[in-house]
Amino acid sequence: MKIGVFVCHCGSNIAGTVDTEKVAAAARKLPGVAFATDTMYACSEPGQEGIVEAVKEHGLDGVVVASCTPRMHEATFRRTVERAGLNRYMFEMANIREHVSWIGKDMDANTNKAAELVAMAVAKLREDRLLFPKKFDINKRVMVLGGGVAGIQAALDCADGGLDVVLVEKTTTIGGKMAKLDKTFPTVDCSSCILGPKMVDIAQHPNITLYAASEVDDVSGYVGNFKVAIRKKQTYVDWDLCTGCGQCMEKCPSKKTPDAFNEFIGPTTAINIPFPQAIPKKASINAEACIMLTKGKCGACAKVCPVEAIRFDQQEEIVHEEVGAIVAATGYDLFDHSKYPEYGGGRIPDVITSMQYERMLSASGPTGGHIKRPSNGEEPKNVVFIQCVGSRDKSVDRPYCSGFCCMYTAKQTILTKDHIPDSQSYVFYMDIRSPGKNYDEFTRRAMEQYGARYIRGRVAQVYEKGDTLIVRGADTLTGTSIEVEADLVVLAVGAESAKGAAQLAEKLRISYDTYGFYMESHPKLKPVETNTAGVFLAGCCQGPKDIPSSVGQGSAAAAKVLAMFSKDQLESDPQISQVDIKRCIGCGKCMSTCPFGAIKEIDFRGQKKAEVIETVCQGCGLCTATCPQGAIQLQHFTDNQILAEVTSLCPPLLEKSFE
Amino acid sequence: MPPLAGKELRIVGFLCNWCSYGGADTAGVGRFSQPTDLRIIRVPCSGRIDPLFILRTFMNGADGVLVSGCHPRDCHYSEGNLYARRRLEILQRLMPFIGIEPERFSYTWVSASEGQRWQKVVGTFTDEIHAIGPAKPFGVSMEQLEKQMAGVLASPENAGAEKQEVERAAS
Ligand code: SF4
Numbered sequence: 014m015k016i017g018v019f020v021c022h023c024g025s026n027i028a029g030t031v032d033t034e035k036v037a038a039a040a041r042k043l044p045g046v047a048f049a050t051d052t053m054y055a056c057s058e059p060g061q062e063g064i065v066e067a068v069k070e071h072g073l074d075g076v077v078v079a080s081c082t083p084r085m086h087e088a089t090f091r092r093t094v095e096r097a098g099l100n101r102y103m104f105e106m107a108n109i110r111e112h113v114s115w116i117g118k119d120m121d122a123n124t125n126k127a128a129e130l131v132a133m134a135v136a137k138l139r140e141d142r143l144l145f146p147k148k149f150d151i152n153k154r155v156m157v158l159g160g161g162v163a164g165i166q167a168a169l170d171c172a173d174g175g176l177d178v179v180l181v182e183k184t185t186t187i188g189g190k191m192a193k194l195d196k197t198f199p200t201v202d203c204s205s206c207i208l209g210p211k212m213v214d215i216a217q218h219p220n221i222t223l224y225a226a227s228e229v230d231d232v233s234g235y236v237g238n239f240k241v242a243i244r245k246k247q248t249y250v251d252w253d254l255c256t257g258c259g260q261c262m263e264k265c266p267s268k269k270t271p272d273a274f275n276e277f278i279g280p281t282t283a284i285n286i287p288f289p290q291a292i293p294k295k296a297s298i299n300a301e302a303c304i305m306l307t308k309g310k311c312g313a314c315a316k317v318c319p320v321e322a323i324r325f326d327q328q329e330e331i332v333h334e335e336v337g338a339i340v341a342a343t344g345y346d347l348f349d350h351s352k353y354p355e356y357g358g359g360r361i362p363d364v365i366t367s368m369q370y371e372r373m374l375s376a377s378g379p380t381g382g383h384i385k386r387p388s389n390g391e392e393p394k395n396v397v398f399i400q401c402v403g404s405r406d407k408s409v410d411r412p413y414c415s416g417f418c419c420m421y422t423a424k425q426t427i428l429t430k431d432h433i434p435d436s437q438s439y440v441f442y443m444d445i446r447s448p449g450k451n452y453d454e455f456t457r458r459a460m461e462q463y464g465a466r467y468i469r470g471r472v473a474q475v476y477e478k479g480d481t482l483i484v485r486g487a488d489t490l491t492g493t494s495i496e497v498e499a500d501l502v503v504l505a506v507g508a509e510s511a512k513g514a515a516q517l518a519e520k521l522r523i524s525y526d527t528y529g530f531y532m533e534s535h536p537k538l539k540p541v542e543t544n545t546a547g548v549f550l551a552g553c554c555q556g557p558k559d560i561p562s563s564v565g566q567g568s569a570a571a572a573k574v575l576a577m578f579s580k581d582q583l584e585s586d587p588q589i590s591q592v593d594i595k596r597c598i599g600c601g602k603c604m605s606t607c608p609f610g611a612i613k614e615i616d617f618r619g620q621k622k623a624e625v626i627e628t629v630c631q632g633c634g635l636c637t638a639t640c641p642q643g644a645i646q647l648q649h650f651t652d653n654q655i656l657a658e659v660t661s662l663c664p665p666l667l668e669k670s671f672e
Numbered sequence: 673m674p675p676l677a678g679k680e681l682r683i684v685g686f687l688c689n690w691c692s693y694g695g696a697d698t699a700g701v702g703r704f705s706q707p708t709d710l711r712i713i714r715v716p717c718s719g720r721i722d723p724l725f726i727l728r729t730f731m732n733g734a735d736g737v738l739v740s741g742c743h744p745r746d747c748h749y750s751e752g753n754l755y756a757r758r759r760l761e762i763l764q765r766l767m768p769f770i771g772i773e774p775e776r777f778s779y780t781w782v783s784a785s786e787g788q789r790w791q792k793v794v795g796t797f798t799d800e801i802h803a804i805g806p807a808k809p810f811g812v813s814m815e816q817l818e819k820q821m822a823g824v825l826a827s828p829e830n831a832g833a834e835k836q837e838v839e840r841a842a843s
């Protein structure tokens with residue numbers, strides 16, 4: 014075999030701490046290496062051309078590139094060697110950047126390590142075999158998980174592109190957090206006026222099936238052919254019949270039910286439609302508050318319902334859907350401010366969250382759009398906003414910036430002035446982060462035109478003094494401590510990952526970071542893809558973001574799905590397991606180990622044997638490590654290939670092995 | 673012989689592609705400095721690792737072997753790392769019987785986002801291996817064997833006893 018080795022400088026990224034020439038020289042001495050050189054940027058156009066030319070000139074059968082991580086450029090270089098006429102699996106990468114040049118400064122040690130990693134890659138390449146992908150059919154339907162603005166956008170874009178869309182929403186209505194907002198920054202657009210029509214489009218789109226009050230129970234299958242079990246939760250109302258007239262709500266005697274949609278500032282009824290623009294506009298019963306379901310008597314709603322839709326005996330239901338791609342758009346949760354007892358949230362009635370304030374500002378909210386002090390219903394004059402509640406604070410395990418709180422606080426100060434012209438807003442902030450289009454102008458307007466007083470510093474304490482609140486904090490610009498009298502304190506709570514995000518990630522087989530946000534395939538270049546083929550991300554489930562970014566990501570995810578579905582068939586990865594039928598003894602151990610059910614039993618001339626179902630196998634190699642016969646081998650990661658790497662790093666001590 | 677004698681020991685890491693290899697990449701991207709002893713072999717899943725690979729690595733003279741996969745329940749292949757855990761746990765317990773200090777082998781979980789954790793894992797493990805020092809040759813080297821055999825031939829009166837010893841050492 015003739016192998017070519019290309020050692021990349023990556024500018025000074027590698028060459029700064031690795032003697033790349035020496036590495037190439039060492040590679041030349043390795044068995045099978047016919048050509049070795051160093052190159053400035055292997056991934057650049059001239060770099061790739063150099064590889065193609067060398068393959069042709071030296072008649073190479075395989076290529077090793079020593080550069081960055083294969084997680085970055087393996088696909089790039091596989092295409093390069095393919096252009097040179099080789100099989101794309103006759104390629105190996107040695108990671109001498111992330112694993113060598115960037116983690117140590119000792120030139121000798123690095124050079125030596127890089128040379129060994131190259132030797133290891135060469136040793137593996139000598140064991141590599143040509144592999145050929147197979148084509149398989151795909152199911153061109155897509156499932157979107159989460160009906161917030163990101164999910165809505167993704168669903169609409171996919172549906173407009175002609176795809177069948179299944180939209181699954183956990184709560185009884187789509188709209189997500191955006192539906193709760195009164196206005197949006199930096200335009201002060203009415204939130205429901207821009208979201209409402211999109212929600213209606215979802216309901217009316219012929220290509221979209223909406224499951225509200227539903228959750229994903231189980232996901233199986235693989236890209237192009239996922240099978241999803243959806244759990245439809247009980248609403249105790251037959252939604253096929255319910256017209257959303259709302260008569261039941263009027264008659265329901267249980268009027269003290271906590272109202273989640275209104276952030277618990279006003280009560281609601283046990284049977285309810287969360288808000289007037291809800292989609293689907295259907296009533297559902299809160300089982301914990303319903304007198305009939307808790308005490309066995311009442312049934313007032315059933316008596317007034319003109320279409321007899323009430324079903325106190327309704328049960329959960331599991332439905333199954335088959336789709337080819339999944340977009341996760343499950344959003345975020347708000348930080349629980351009770352972790353800051355010094356702010357008095359939950360204890361002092363006039364300390365509320367930004368989302369509660371948002372509901373108060375909304376004309377369709379529980380106060381009809383009037384700002385009221387929860388303690389006595391009076392109009393506040395001094396409103397204090399405290400930013401970064403659960404953002405950029407290691408002490409509550411939220412060291413990251415939630416990204417949108419600076420902006421919504423500015424918006425809320427403007428709205429406060431609009432609602433109560435003789436009011437005064439104070440904002441305690443750490444930094445103002447307003448990098449979006451027209452964002453900085455907007456915060457300036459809040460300060461200059463609307464007179465919001467911005468105080469740079471953290472609040473130490475909020476306490477009650479008679480009828481008012483005292484907010485005590487530091488003004489770090491003047492270096493003094495400061496006390497502000499407030500009638501209302503609004504905590505600008507940050508974002509955290511949605512409850513249950515980790516469990517869903519496990520079902521989808523995608524990864525999440527320390528804080529529970531889903532991990533994109535590459536932070537710069539693949540922001541909406543995951544490392545699981547066919548699963549895409551949109552919106553805040555990937556990390557906190559504002560509405561424009563969420564919408565942008567929703568569209569981006571849809572574009573990825575549409576691009577994937579523009580082909581009728583996908584190519585399967587040939588890095589899957591294969592059974593050597595002669596060695597297989599039909600013990601079935603691999604079958605019981607495979608997590609994907611990718612191995613079936615076949616009859617081979619009257620004997621039981623295993624066979625891998627190519628499109629189902631994910632290429633984990635569990636079976637390969639299980640098989641007592643070594644009969645089932647994961648292609649491109651066979652025992653021989655891995656052992657070749659081992660013996661390259663650790664040459665056998667004994668000339669003859671014990672076997 | 674370790675390549676940079678006195679400086680480095682021979683440590684081999686088997687890392688799953690999705691989590692730990694990614695974590696090692698994240699550590700690199702974050703420029704978290706690490707000792708250079710460790711060489712990484714990339715496998716799709718920690719469940720792909722046949723415990724015999726690890727034994728072979730030790731037999732071939734490795735001073736330490738580190739396996740790292742996705743955190744339990746966060747496996748790209750849903751449960752590969754659970755199989756890995758069972759296998760590696762058994763391997764670890766067998767090590768003393770085979771004559772390898774169990775401290776030379778360790779397995780752990782590092783996710784793709786945990787660059788800092790990876791740095792710590794590598795640093796700690798490398799320190800531990802340095803504390804134990806280089807591994808003794810596994811079994812008996814050919815050289816040693818020949819030397820002993822030569823000795824046997826030279827003094828026939830001791831043949832019986834020494835031969836036994838040689839056999840014991842080689843088995
Ligand atoms: S590699 Fe083996 S265990 Fe893994 S999915 Fe394929 S057949 Fe199943």
Ligand code: SF4
Nearest residue numbers: 597598600601603640
């Ligand atoms: S474990 Fe190996 S021998 Fe047993 S059925 Fe599977 S492939 Fe055949």
